[in-house]
Amino acid sequence: MKKKRKAATGLLVAFTMMFMLAACGSGAGEKTHGGGGKAGGAGGVAAASEWAEQNGLNKTETVDELYAKAKQEGKVVVYSQSSRIKDVKASFEAKYPGIKVEAFNMSTNDIVEKVIREQGAGIYNADVIFVKDASGAVSTELTTKKLVHSYMPADLTAKMVEPYKSKSEGLVPYFSLRAIFYNTDVYKTPPVTNWWDLTMPEWKGKVLMNDPIDSADMMDLFLAMAQHADEMKEAYKAKFGKDIVLNGTENAAYEFFKRFLANDPVLLKSSDEVVEAVGSAAQGKPPIGIGASSKLREVIEKKLSIAATYDVLPRISVVGPSYLYVADKAPNVNAAKLMIRWMAGEADGKSDGFKPFNVMGSWSTRTDNGRTDQPGIDQLKVWDYDSDYFYANFVKFREFWLRMQ
Incomplete structure (x- = not known):
């Protein structure tokens, strides 16, 4: 990483x-x-x-x-x-x-x-x-x-x-949400439609995000994935056409975290850094980013060539x-x-x-x-916020994340 x-x-x-x-x-x-x-x-x-x-x-x-x-x-x-x-x-x-x-x-x-x-x-x-x-x-x-x-x-x-x-x-x-951002000068449509896409070789070292150890919002997204590991399993099958085989992890969500980390995401300190790096003009093959959806307010002010996709399997984010x-x-x-x-x-x-x-x-x-x-609220495919689950499981996720780095 x-x-x-x-x-x-x-x-x-x-x-x-x-x-x-x-x-x-x-x-x-x-x-x-x-x-x-x-x-x-x-x-x-x-x-x-x-x-x-x-x-x-x-x-x-x-x-x-x-x-x-x-x-x-x-x-x-x-x-x-x-x-x-x-x-x-x-x-x-x-x-x-x-x-x-x-x-x-x-x-x-x-x-x-x-x-x-x-x-x-x-x-x-x-x-x-x-x-x-x-x-x-x-x-x-x-x-x-x-x-x-x-x-x-x-x-x-x-x-x-x-x-x-x-x-x-x-x-x-x-x-607000965590959203996946992409450069609109290079990509006319979203290049990512499934979270498992981020484990593929073409995105090795090309995904920018906040470290969930430093960002509660990012951690909440991953905790929501862990809570809904069954949906991550279904998304894997939709992507690869076969059932997932776990490699020493307990479920499809933790398998995603393991493979994603192995694909060298770049950890930045803020969503501002993420959107600025993704949306800068004149990039041959720009990275994609995961960041605060509200950063879209800066597109015009900073002249960024950037958009967010809200159509990602199994769900784009947690509220x-x-x-x-x-x-x-x-x-x-x-x-x-x-x-x-x-x-x-x-x-x-x-x-x-x-x-x-x-x-x-x-x-x-x-x-x-x-x-x-x-998109209206009723059009967003998101996970509900479960504070009890997140509070009970963040230590477990944190230890796994640190161990895999």
Whole structure:
């Protein structure tokens, strides 16, 4: 395998830290804020649930009501997985004078670690948490333990499709995918139609991607393949016309990982690097790439000759929902509610707070503000996100991946 990254395995370190912090979270820090109890323990969960109810996180209030209260708070603190939060900050402050936005752009892994560490020490700084699930870490370490709370006002969720309307553990304004990118100057149609294509000699050393040890989104895709190994088996037969023969692996998914690694994928640090390398002009035989579908927003800006295919056997990807939560004991809880409404499109779906995320390669969960220039949600052949399975199996996959390198 070809690597273009440092040897440090960032995701491994982050998850190890999460487990260490979570293990001691119920006893870390006697100090509390707002009468809360210790983060992570049974008493802390009960107190956090009571705080959420007392602060109306189960209610739907009007924007005017929230704004009047939020102005008394004066600011809102957001821990964000996306750098586009800077655009949200600008539009929110313009819409709601008197409320300043303090936005911190971090990876989901860093956000999880920071929230666990802060609340374990009795520090409650964040108001809004904007994250993906990171192989089930957010669901297991934050939502279940009530370090963050769901806020799903009825006038927003009424416009959403299932499962985000009533079965989601937090407000999901949109989701994205891992997509396969190809150079449109060279390939007029997608050169890959089956994941097993990536094990063929013509793609040896020609597939660019983020290392799943460093990228939770990439790991989630491979975990979804492992969960649906039966579909990977069927895709093998569709590609080669015969049943798969395993070579020391437990199922077709792990056999795919083994053969794919043997075909020398090039590991890069970000999806930006992937799409720029794939979409550069004047390439004789350009590589293909696996990266964040939302990077399609950069095609025009960076003048990239690139497209993504969503028609790949057995499925193109696993959904990657982006969640908005209110942090436990948020000091500016009304401003947090107002911010979440703003980022989710507000009741009419038209707020400027959602515009930075309503891009090519992202799919709104609402019926009133999605894009029409890409496949609809009902046309995407994707796996559902199973946070319990991902959290229970990421160590197993990680160890296999590292052993095969």
